[in-house]
Amino acid sequence: MTELQKRPLPVRIRRPADGIPMNDLFRSATSPTEPLPTTPTLPTPPHRTEPEPPEPEPPAREPLAPVSLASTSLASTAVQLPRRPPPVDPELAERPGPAVPGWVAVLTGLTALTGVGTTLWRARPLRDAVLPPWHWAALACCLVVAVVSFGGLTRGRTGSAWVLSLFGRYRGSVRRTGLVWISPFVLRRRIDVRLRHWRSEPIAVVDAEGSALRVVVLVVWSVRDTARALLAVDDHLGYLREQVEAAAARVLSQLPADAFRGDTPTLRDAEAVGAALTGMLAAECRPVGVAVFSAQPTRIEYAPEVAAAMRRRQVAALDAKHRDSVLTGVIDAVDDTVTRLTSRGLVELDDFERQALVKDLTVAFYTRSGGPADPNQE
Numbered sequence: 001m002t003e004l005q006k007r008p009l010p011v012r013i014r015r016p017a018d019g020i021p022m023n024d025l026f027r028s029a030t031s032p033t034e035p036l037p038t039t040p041t042l043p044t045p046p047h048r049t050e051p052e053p054p055e056p057e058p059p060a061r062e063p064l065a066p067v068s069l070a071s072t073s074l075a076s077t078a079v080q081l082p083r084r085p086p087p088v089d090p091e092l093a094e095r096p097g098p099a100v101p102g103w104v105a106v107l108t109g110l111t112a113l114t115g116v117g118t119t120l121w122r123a124r125p126l127r128d129a130v131l132p133p134w135h136w137a138a139l140a141c142c143l144v145v146a147v148v149s150f151g152g153l154t155r156g157r158t159g160s161a162w163v164l165s166l167f168g169r170y171r172g173s174v175r176r177t178g179l180v181w182i183s184p185f186v187l188r189r190r191i192d193v194r195l196r197h198w199r200s201e202p203i204a205v206v207d208a209e210g211s212a213l214r215v216v217v218l219v220v221w222s223v224r225d226t227a228r229a230l231l232a233v234d235d236h237l238g239y240l241r242e243q244v245e246a247a248a249a250r251v252l253s254q255l256p257a258d259a260f261r262g263d264t265p266t267l268r269d270a271e272a273v274g275a276a277l278t279g280m281l282a283a284e285c286r287p288v289g290v291a292v293f294s295a296q297p298t299r300i301e302y303a304p305e306v307a308a309a310m311r312r313r314q315v316a317a318l319d320a321k322h323r324d325s326v327l328t329g330v331i332d333a334v335d336d337t338v339t340r341l342t343s344r345g346l347v348e349l350d351d352f353e354r355q356a357l358v359k360d361l362t363v364a365f366y367t368r369s370g371g372p373a374d375p376n377q378e
Contacts, residue, residue: 086284086287086288087287088228088232088287089228089232092170092227092228092231092232093225093227093228094173094225094226094227094228094289095172095173095227096172096173096174097162097163097164097171097172097173097174097182098164098171098172098182098183098186099162099174099176099180099181099182100180100181101176101179101180101181102153102178102179102180102181103179104181105149105150105152105153105181106149106150106153106179108145108149109145109146109149109150112142112143112145112146112149113142113146115138115142116139116142116143116146119135119138119139119142120139148184149181151184152181152182152183152184153179153180153181154179154180154181154182154188155178155179155180156174156175156176156177156178156179156180157177157190158177159192159193159194160190160191160192160193160194161173161174161175161190161191161193161226162174162182162188162189162190162191163188163189163190163191163226163227163230163231164182164183164186164187164188165186165187165189165231166185166186166187170227170231171186173226173227175193189230191223191226191229191230192223193222193223193226194222195220195221195222195293196220196221196222197218197219197220197221198218198219198221198237198240198241199216199217199218199219199298200216200217200218200219200241200244200245200248201216202214202215202216202299203215203216203217203244203245203248203249204303205248205249205252205253206249206252206253207252207253207255207256207257207267208253208254208255208256209256209257211256211257211302211303211306211310212302212303212305212306213252213257213267213300213301213302213303214299214300214301214302214303215248215252215297215299215300215301216297216298216299217244217248217277217295217296217297217298218294218295218296218297218298219240219244219281219292219294219295220292220293220294220295221240221285221290221291221292221293222290222291222293223236223289223290223291224289224290224291225289226289227289228287228288228289229288229289229290230289232287232288232289233288236288236289236290239285239288239290240285240290240292243281243284243285244281244295246284247277247280247281247284247295248277248297250280251273251276251277251280252267252273252297252300255267255273257300257302257310258310258313258314267297267300268300270296270297273297273300274294274295274296274297277295277296277297278292278293278294278295278296281295326366327366330362330365330366331362333361333365334358334361334362334365337361338354338357338358338361
């Protein structure tokens with residue numbers, strides 16, 4: 001009686017998305033030499049397996065556009081996310097307000113007072129005078145005109161403007177100088193439009209390497225749109241100060257303060273840093289009616305807690321650079337000397353003698369140039 005051969009039973013293996021069979025996850029725990037236990041099962045008819053639909057590919061993400069900075073050195077090392085500017089109310093923009101020259105108001109007020117005096121002079125004596133009703137109405141109107149004419153007179157100063165509002169609505173701005181008449185029924189608020197400068201306190205920032213810095217920024221600015229400066233923001237001067245700190249933190253974090261290795265752009269380039277800082281600050285302050293003409297860092301120094309360590313690092317970098325330049329000059333001098341001696345036939349040197357001569361000349365030239373006597377110290 002012959003033994004029946006065991007045929008492998010068809011087993012359906014599910015493959016997940018990562019491509020690893022589920023049976024292999026559990027098969028690794030057993031020894032490869034031990035046969036896997038099998039359980040008798042009935043043969044199942046083969047069936048067709050439908051292919052699973054492919055997973056949809058994720059949508060392609062658009063590349064982020066870098067923000068262009070004012071200088072090529074900063075633009076080459078900084079890639080920033082696009083920032084949305086602050087919202088601007090298109091209806092809130094400076095426009096001329098209702099105002100007339102002061103001499104017109106003075107002339108109108110004097111005319112009204114003259115009419116009142118003439119009416120009363122004709123009705124003398126006043127105790128026995130009986131005026132018709134229209135005379136009393138004319139007197140009241142003349143008095144009102146005189147009060148309004150003289151009550152609306154004000155003085156316009158050079159370098160300042162009046163912002164007018166009525167019942168909370170902007171009515172216009174007056175930049176006239178001298179004697180001017182503005183309606184006494186509107187609310188008048190004076191704002192300075194002269195060219196001004198502001199020096200910040202030391203601002204705590206970090207550079208591209210994470211070193212703590214203290215920077216002082218000098219900002220030259222003026223109010224360009226009086227309506228937005230007074231009505232679009234609570235305090236335009238406080239807004240400017242906060243934006244100076246934010247812009248300084250963003251610009252100075254793009255480059256290192258000093259390049260200890262190589263000739264990379266640093267924050268010591270005051271022109272490039274000032275141009276980038278001015279452009280960023282002008283864009284942030286434009287929606288509130290403030291025009292920034294210049295924002296220059298007047299002082300960039302390390303924080304007190306890292307100043308000593310960075311000073312030692314600067315001295316070490318300068319010393320290494322000086323030694324490298326001296327060694328380069330010595331090598332060039334030795335090469336030129338050996339080449340002249342051999343090319344002119346003054347000496348004939350083999351490899352050992354050439355090495356000895358190069359060593360002696362290097363020590364002599366390097367010692368004379370201010371380096372250590374033993375070249376092995378380098």
